[in-house]
Amino acid sequence: xxxxxxxxxxxxxxxxxxxxxxxxxxxxxxxxxxxxxxxxxxxxxxxxxxxxxxxxxxxxxxxxxxxxxxxxxxxxxxxxxxxxxxxxxxxxxxxxxx
Numbered sequence: 001x002x003x004x005x006x007x008x009x010x011x012x013x014x015x016x017x018x019x020x021x022x023x024x025x026x027x028x029x030x031x032x033x034x035x036x037x038x039x040x041x042x043x044x045x046x047x048x049x050x051x052x053x054x055x056x057x058x059x060x061x062x063x064x065x066x067x068x069x070x071x072x073x074x075x076x077x078x079x080x081x082x083x084x085x086x087x088x089x090x091x092x093x094x095x096x097x098x
Contacts (some may be wrong), residue, residue, distance in 0.1 A: 005056055006045070006056065007054045010026065010042075011096045012059055013025065013026055015059065016059065016063060020063040020067065022063055028041075029041055029042075041062065042054050042063075043058040
């Protein structure tokens, strides 16, 4: 599928799942926007009071940051704990719950 440069929330949910294997709901995206933490979710543009879009390039950057670098082994993964993105650190502290 060819994805547009700007994604609606519905499109972003599908894009993240198919491109990166990241499962996020529209509700989770809304919580990211309302949470007041600018790095919690991908950047977006509000078009009107009820409409917004996510630039695909920003969604890609956010997804890559969330996933981090691939590891060749669990030892390598543990050794990079200091390099985990902030969101991954927070999830790890909560026991991996979303």
